[in-house]
Amino acid sequence: MFPSQRQRAEHVRRIFDRIAPRYDLLNRVISLRLDTHWRKKAVAAAFRGGERLVLDLGTGTGDLALAAARAIGDVGKIIGLDFSPEMLRLAVGKKNRDRHGGKTFYIQGTALSPPFKDETFDVVTTAFVLRNVTDLSLFFLQAYRLLKPGGRLVSLDMFPPSRLPFSFFYSLYFYRLVPWIGARLAHDRDAYHYLSESVKGFYPPETIADMIKRTGFENVTTRGFLSGAVCLHAGDKPTKV
Numbered sequence: 246m247f248p249s250q251r252q253r254a255e256h257v258r259r260i261f262d263r264i265a266p267r268y269d270l271l272n273r274v275i276s277l278r279l280d281t282h283w284r285k286k287a288v289a290a291a292f293r294g295g296e297r298l299v300l301d302l303g304t305g306t307g308d309l310a311l312a313a314a315r316a317i318g319d320v321g322k323i324i325g326l327d328f329s330p331e332m333l334r335l336a337v338g339k340k341n342r343d344r345h346g347g348k349t350f351y352i353q354g355t356a357l358s359p360p361f362k363d364e365t366f367d368v369v370t371t372a373f374v375l376r377n378v379t380d381l382s383l384f385f386l387q388a389y390r391l392l393k394p395g396g397r398l399v400s401l402d403m404f405p406p407s408r409l410p411f412s413f414f415y416s417l418y419f420y421r422l423v424p425w426i427g428a429r430l431a432h433d434r435d436a437y438h439y440l441s442e443s444v445k446g447f448y449p450p451e452t453i454a455d456m457i458k459r460t461g462f463e464n465v466t467t468r469g470f471l472s473g474a475v476c477l478h479a480g481d482k483p484t485k486v
């Protein structure tokens with residue numbers, strides 16, 4: 246459908262620019278508020294104590310960045326990167342309203358070439374981004390490059406559940422009802438159709454765990470929620486010997 250990866254990325258960016266004003270509301274409705282709970286789990290998996298600098302790739306409206314800001318110590322900073330200016334505009338608005346917002350900073354750019362030096366961050370997080378990325382190997386490679394030795398990668402995303410009967414009801418909900426809800430609440434059926442299609446065609450969680458391992462991460466773990474419809478992957482960049 247897209248002649249080049251650049252065009253696909255541009256298509257995705259435009260979708261998020263379009264749905265940005267309704268993104269948070271739709272997230273809460275579609276996930277029945279579970280998204281907030283999953284992000285807290287991601288933050289808990291990311292922090293082991295002493296982290297100072299966190300990068301949140303595909304930060305969107307900043308929910309994971311803010312959850313991390315609430316959990317990190319006083320000297321901690323979270324940098325949120327996203328290619329959608331409209332999503333970032335909302336993230337900055339939330340930063341200014343949140344008590345912990347002063348620890349968050351936002352930058353526009355692509356997760357496939359983030360403008361930071363090697364070994365800058367203690368933690369790299371990402372939530373609900375993988376399915377939108379045109380080159381996942383490069384995405385993980387960048388996360389690896391940017392982490393300090395011993396740093397931690399945490400990724401939260403949606404996956405097509407395979408176990409019956411949950412997968413049957415999930416398909417009805419996610420592939421039929423969600424685009425309908427998107428049409429009603431965001432007035433953008435196409436965008437929410439894209440989101441459900443992106444889950445349908447996505448890799449199983451085991452493949453993502455393998456990709457993370459192949460990038461060089463160790464202690465790679467996968468934790469599933471909702472019968473594996475949402476999974477949390479974590480891995481550590483080895484410490485140098």
Ligand SMILES: C[S@@+](CC[C@H](N)C(=O)[O-])C[C@H]1O[C@@H](n2cnc3c(N)ncnc32)[C@H](O)[C@@H]1O
Pocket residue numbers: 254257258261302303304305306307308309326327328329332354355356357371372373374377378379
């Ligand atoms: C589904 S939203 C998730 C936002 C946020 N992480 C959350 O937990 O709600 C996906 C975000 O990833 C961003 N994104 C997708 N591909 C990207 C890329 N290659 N570089 C930067 N941002 C990207 C989109 O603009 C969008 O804001």
